[in-house]
Amino acid sequence: MSTVTVTDSPAPAPVRAARPTYKVTGRRVLRSEWAKLWSLRSTWITLGLGLLFLVGFGVIAAAHYKSELNSGRPMHRDDVAATALGLSVFGTNFAQLALGVLGVLVTAGEYSTGMIRSTLAAVPRRLPVLWSKAAVFGLVALVVATIGVFVAFTIDSGIVSGTPAALTMSHSGVVRSLLGAGLYLGLVGVIGTALGALLRSVAGGISVLVASLMLVPGLISLLPSSWQDNISPYLPSSAGESMFALTHDSTALSPTAGLVVFLGWTVLALAGAAYRLVRSDA
Amino acid sequence: MIEAHQLTKRYGEKTAVDQLDFVVKPGTVTGFLGPNGAGKSTTMRMIVGLDAPSGGSVTVNGKHYAQHTAPLQEVGALLEAKSIHPGRSAFDHLMAQAYTHGIPRRRVEEVIELTGLQTVAKKRAGAFSLGMGQRLGIAAALLGDPATIMLDEPVNGLDPEGVLWIRNLLTGLAADGRTVFVSSHLMSEMALVADHLIVVGRGRLLADTTVRELIQQAGGDTVTVATDQAARLREVLAGPGVEITGTAGSEELQVTGLTPRAIGLKAAEHSIPLFELSSRTVSLEEAFMDLTRDAVEYHASATVETSGRAA
Numbered sequence: 061m062s063t064v065t066v067t068d069s070p071a072p073a074p075v076r077a078a079r080p081t082y083k084v085t086g087r088r089v090l091r092s093e094w095a096k097l098w099s100l101r102s103t104w105i106t107l108g109l110g111l112l113f114l115v116g117f118g119v120i121a122a123a124h125y126k127s128e129l130n131s132g133r134p135m136h137r138d139d140v141a142a143t144a145l146g147l148s149v150f151g152t153n154f155a156q157l158a159l160g161v162l163g164v165l166v167t168a169g170e171y172s173t174g175m176i177r178s179t180l181a182a183v184p185r186r187l188p189v190l191w192s193k194a195a196v197f198g199l200v201a202l203v204v205a206t207i208g209v210f211v212a213f214t215i216d217s218g219i220v221s222g223t224p225a226a227l228t229m230s231h232s233g234v235v236r237s238l239l240g241a242g243l244y245l246g247l248v249g250v251i252g253t254a255l256g257a258l259l260r261s262v263a264g265g266i267s268v269l270v271a272s273l274m275l276v277p278g279l280i281s282l283l284p285s286s287w288q289d290n291i292s293p294y295l296p297s298s299a300g301e302s303m304f305a306l307t308h309d310s311t312a313l314s315p316t317a318g319l320v321v322f323l324g325w326t327v328l329a330l331a332g333a334a335y336r337l338v339r340s341d342a
Numbered sequence: 343m344i345e346a347h348q349l350t351k352r353y354g355e356k357t358a359v360d361q362l363d364f365v366v367k368p369g370t371v372t373g374f375l376g377p378n379g380a381g382k383s384t385t386m387r388m389i390v391g392l393d394a395p396s397g398g399s400v401t402v403n404g405k406h407y408a409q410h411t412a413p414l415q416e417v418g419a420l421l422e423a424k425s426i427h428p429g430r431s432a433f434d435h436l437m438a439q440a441y442t443h444g445i446p447r448r449r450v451e452e453v454i455e456l457t458g459l460q461t462v463a464k465k466r467a468g469a470f471s472l473g474m475g476q477r478l479g480i481a482a483a484l485l486g487d488p489a490t491i492m493l494d495e496p497v498n499g500l501d502p503e504g505v506l507w508i509r510n511l512l513t514g515l516a517a518d519g520r521t522v523f524v525s526s527h528l529m530s531e532m533a534l535v536a537d538h539l540i541v542v543g544r545g546r547l548l549a550d551t552t553v554r555e556l557i558q559q560a561g562g563d564t565v566t567v568a569t570d571q572a573a574r575l576r577e578v579l580a581g582p583g584v585e586i587t588g589t590a591g592s593e594e595l596q597v598t599g600l601t602p603r604a605i606g607l608k609a610a611e612h613s614i615p616l617f618e619l620s621s622r623t624v625s626l627e628e629a630f631m632d633l634t635r636d637a638v639e640y641h642a643s644a645t646v647e648t649s650g651r652a653a
Contacts, residue, residue: 079487082412082443092441099434100427169427177392177425178435178482182442184391184408341393 086192089183093192097200102165107200110158110245111208117151118212122219129223144220144227145234145306148213149241152304155208156248156273159201163252164265166197167333171260180342190337194253194330202246209241209304233306240315241304247326248273248300254329258336273297296325343368343521344389344417344490348398351384351545358384360545361398366523366538368489371516373536374525377634381545382525383422386494390419402490414443414486420479420493428468432459432478435467439482453481473504480511490521497531509535529630543634556629565597567605568618578612579605593617 097103125142128135167190170176183189213229220226227234256265277297280288292298293313302308302318313321344366351359359381366372376382387393389400391407399406402417410416426435436450454463457477462470467478476496483491493512497505512535516522526532532539533553541549541556549556557563569575572595576586579597588595597605602621609616 079415082415082445082486084412084442085444088442088444092438095434095441096427096430096438099431099438100429102429173427174422174424175427175430177421178439180392181390181419181421181425182414182439184410184413186408341387 084183084185084188086188089188090192090196092182093189093196097166097196103162106158106162106165107204110155110162110201111204113154113158114151114205114208115212115215117154118148118209119215119219121147121150122216125225126219126223140224142225143306144217144225145213145237147220147225148216149209149237149304151208151212152205152241152245155205155245157270159205159245159249160252160269160273161266163197163201163249163254164256164262164269166193167253167256168260168262168265169256171256172262176342186337187334190253190257190330190334193257194250197253198246198250201249202242205245206239206242209238213238236315237304237306240319243319244300244303244322247322250326251296251329254326254333257333258329260336273300294321296322299325343403344400344492344523345404346385346389346398346400349385349388349395349400350397351381351388351393352396357545359388359395362542362545362547364540364547364550366490366521366540368521369516369519370537371512371522371524371535372538372540373532374523374540374542375527375529375532375630376525376542376548377527379544380527380542380634382527382542383494385542386419386421386492386523386525389492390417390421392421412443412486414439414445415488416486417490417492418483418486418488419491420476420483420496422494424475425482426467426475426478428466430467431464432467432470432481433463435478436482436485439485443486445485449485449487453484456484457481472499473501476500476504476508480508488520490523491515492523494525495527496524497526497528505531529626533626541630541633548633553626556633557626559629563598563621565600565602565605565621566618567595567597567609567616568593569595569609569614569616571614574612575609575614578608578614 122144125139125147128139170179179189180186213234217227217229229235252265252269255268256262259265259268273296277292277295280292280295283291289311293302293311299313299318299321302313303315303322305312305315308314312318344364346362346364349359349362350357362381362385374382374385384393385400388395389402389407390413401407402410407413407417430438433450433454436453437447439445440447440450454460457480459474459477459481462474467475470478480493480496483493491512493508496508496512500508509531512522512524516537524532524536536553539549539551539553539556540547541551549559551559567575570593572588572593575595576588579586579600581599584597584599586595586597602619606616606619
């Protein structure tokens with residue numbers, strides 16, 4: 061308190077006859093959410109981590125492949141089929157955690173801090189806030205992830221050139237797969253924001269996110285195999301993987317079908333978040 | 343102008359706000375008074391649309407808060423102490439709020455200056471002291487240059503300097519012709535700033551009155567006179583606006599509507615000996631306690647809640 065100057069008569073300017081006319085618009089809410097995102101240190105750190113995971117693990121995977129190949133020992137079955145693309149998207153598993161968690165923080169963080177009261181007092185119609193948060197963060201995650209996988213691929217294709225895994229950007233399906241990986245991670249970010257808004261808890265949002273992307277596939281393997289084949293391609297993780305896999309076996313969805321299914325999951329999460337946002341007290 | 347009509351909020355079995363009817367008029371400071379758990383915060387949250395009423399309605403300048411095109415320009419609210427992200431600077435917080443309405447950067451700098459936050463505006467708000475946090479909350483409330491300012495327990499936990507600052511701010515805002523609606527559980531604080539009082543207890547409206555009326559209702563400004571000629575004194579003092587009570591045969595009378603000085607002069611004029619002449623002013627605190635005690639007793643058959651969640 062002592063550092064603050066006390067104004068004894070703070071009487072503000074009298075209410076002017078012609079007050080400026082302010083108005084809440086969709087674009088302005090977007091602008092506000094954009095400013096909110098970048099004014100937190102956690103955004104920079106987590107996005108940096110996401111980028112590091114994508115490039116770092118992509119490069120590590122390629123280096124590992126190269127050393128295995130040069131060692132002369134018989135290679136692991138997965139490594140035999142490896143491609144420069146597969147190696148460079150290896151980091152998506154880790155980056156999806158960073159980006160998904162940041163997505164949860166974008167919304168659930170407002171509830172845990174109390175910021176949501178300020179946010180909804182400014183935009184009492186509420187839904188524009190959710191759409192703006194999802195759009196802003198989804199776009200940022202998409203851009204960061206796309207940059208990440210393209211950088212990883214560029215480095216990896218250099219590392220593995222001249223090996224059976226060698227691929228170049230001009231190879232059919234490579235650019236599509238890399239864009240698919242970026243899009244997948246962007247949508248994971250959107251799902252994160254939706255889960256955060258739906259559960260209003262950072263811990264809850266992260267738990268559900270990790271469970272649906274990483275644990276459920278493991279649990280499905282406990283089901284009878286005839287069920288597995290019917291269910292597992294439609295899980296968020298498998299559908300997502302179809303978006304950026306270069307080759308697809310008979311059970312997997314095509315890239316387009318994978319995108320459609322994953323978009324479906326995203327819309328479902330957003331719909332749940334929108335329902336809770338409008339229906340329950342902040 | 344805030345108008346509540348049969349405003350009700352229930353949480354399961356518990357009724358936090360029970361059919362409140364009140365109007366907060368412009369140009370005055372209206373105090374919203376009640377013990378902890380009386381439903382004050384819930385009412386304020388309903389005014390700005392954070393909570394949906396279970397029944398009834400509340401409007402701001404004729405419309406529901408969410409129906410305004412520029413809500414921050416209608417009502418500036420300071421709710422529970424922290425409605426900020428601790429990792430964001432005060433300036434960035436205000437700027438993010440301003441963007442939603444197209445409020446210019448100039449106005450953000452203006453409210454920072456107005457609340458004396460210049461030196462700390464670029465620091466993380468999480469590191470703010472309670473007083474600075476309140477100032478930031480008030481800066482945000484003033485951002486849209488709103489016609490109505492609503493503050494929930496603004497002096498809670500502030501040091502005397504901060505209390506004085508808020509007091510001056512509130513009277514200044516009302517003098518501008520704005521509607522000022524401020525809640526408190528401290529009657530003494532309200533007495534210093536509020537012209538009008540809305541008193542609630544256990545979610546119900548107990549009084550919608552002025553400070554002066556409240557004291558009068560509680561039997562304020564009574565003069566006690568003792569004399570052996572009680573009957574004669576009654577006749578002498580009787581007049582318009584004067585009320586005299588006292589048990590028959592007793593030497594003591596309770597007089598309202600006359601000052602002790604006037605009573606003494608009248609008695610001397612008629613040579614009536616007085617044994618006692620004392621005035622008793624009911625403090626606002628007492629008047630408030632009387633009102634709210636009744637409210638608590640009224641519900642005492644259920645559970646008497648003295649603390650619990652802040653209203």
